[in-house]
Structure formats: structure tokens, C-alpha cells
Amino acid sequence: MSRQKSPPKPIDERLPEIRTTLERAAGMLVCLDFDGTLAPIVEDPDAAAPTQPNREAVAALARTAGVTTAVVSGRALADVRERIDGPTVYAGNHGLELARGGSIAVHPVARKRADRIQRVCSVIETVLESVPNCRVENKRLTGTVHVRTVSKSAEPIVRRVTRDIVDRFGGDDLEISSGKRILEIGPNVPWGKGNAVELIAADEPPRTAVVYVGDDVTDESAFRAVEPDGIGIRVGGDEPSSASCRVESPAEVESALSWFASTGAKLIAHPAPTGAARAEPTRPAGR
Structure with missing residues (x-):
């Protein structure tokens, strides 16, 4: 059963539960969103890049025995693969594209x-051409209308026009979902990041602990897929979330990633005896 939405606790407060999950596991799968998670949100999506510490942390995780890494992004698959090296698996367009085992499934x-x-x-790009700083991103399988740099007065117009055009030209075949000052246009199918995470996890050995880190509304389906048996980590405030x-x-x-690559990986390889005292040499969030 999925965890019900409630304000997620700071990760330091969840360390005992995280330790218990890893001690019971035979391996670890770490799935990561990109924008707002590995890379800070920026006004120009083309300028987004993972922070150097996050780049190094992902590389360290990818080298760790018993750990599989995956990036699950709303970006197109080719785009996100160019922006971060190291993961074994990549999912693009909210899981509609999946690269694993040397092949790509769509x-x-x-x-x-x-x-x-x-x-x-x-059509949206043409109709909204006169709106300053409005950008329409065609990702082939999905599209994104960015309103982050649009004026507050123009934003309702952009949202209304986008919905009208999708209704007119997409009908029941397309749908719109909202994110952090974006509108996502995609096929109307019951599929999202959570489904991609479940597919990726199905390739892992039994008793693999699944970790998902993400920051946006589109990551909630992935949190629901991993909780409560796995570990969902929300990046941001304490708004209600399916992440714990x-x-x-x-x-x-x-x-957090550095903690999983060091202390967390050791817990899987060498679980502490029941009732034994547990030292906390490193804390995931540095709080």
C-alpha cells in the first residue's frame, strides 16, 4: 500500500527508518530526477546543469558495488543523457522512453x-509568439510550455491558450499536467515516472531497496511506487507528499547521495546486529 500524503520529515529525522530499510536489503536502486534535483532550476532550460558535487556524487554511486543508478526525467531521453554521465539506466519524457540493457524502449x-x-x-508557439519570454519546448513525445519567465499578467493568458489548443487539436488523445511554472503536454495514457521506476526495479534482484529523489508534482507517482517499502526523498519544502x-x-x-554511497552501501553489505548500538559518522543532509 502506498504511503498517504503528509509533510515529509527532514531526512535526518528519518535515519533510523532508512537504516532499517537498507539493513534488510540485498542491494540498492537509486533513481534520480534531474531538474530541481541534480540541477538547480534555472530560467533557461537549456542552461540547466548538475552541480559539480552532485555530478561527483552520482559518479561515486555508480561505482559502488551493489548499487544501480537511474535518472528519471521529464526531459527528452537524448537531452538528459547528454547532461549527466554515470547512471546505468535513463528514462526520459516522464518514463515514456527507457534506455536500459543496451536498448531503448518507447x-x-x-x-x-x-x-x-x-x-x-x-500551434501554441505561433499563437503565443507575441508573449515575451514564453517558450514552447517540443520533446517529440511530450511538450512543455515554460512560464517561469513570463510576466504575472500574461501567465493566465498562456495557460488558457495552451489548454484551448490542446483541447482543440488533441481531443481525448492528449492531456495537460502542471509542474513548477510549466505546463506539460503528453499522450493521455496511464503512464508516468512511477511506472518507469517499477519497470527499472523489476530488473533488480529480490530485496533491492529502491530510493527515489525528486522535486516536482510529476515525481509523486514515483514516490508512491517506492513507498513505504523503499525511500522517497522530496527536494524542497514540507508540502504534503507521498515521499517520507x-x-x-x-x-x-x-x-544524501554521498551518504548512500558510503554508509548506506555498507549497511547493505554488513548489516548491524539486532539491538547493536549504531554510530552516525555521517549525516545525509549535513544539517
């Missing part, structure tokens, strides 16, 4: 509706 319905996504993105714990920013993500 959701069949998303593939069929790609032309419609491109047409809708083109949180860190405040991408800067704190590095501390």
Missing part, C-alpha cells in the same frame, strides 16, 4: 501520438 501509444504533439506545440523524507535543495541532494 511507449507505443506515445510513439503513435508524437506527430500530434509536434503539431500542438507548433525531504532535503531542502539540490545542494543537500549531494550530501
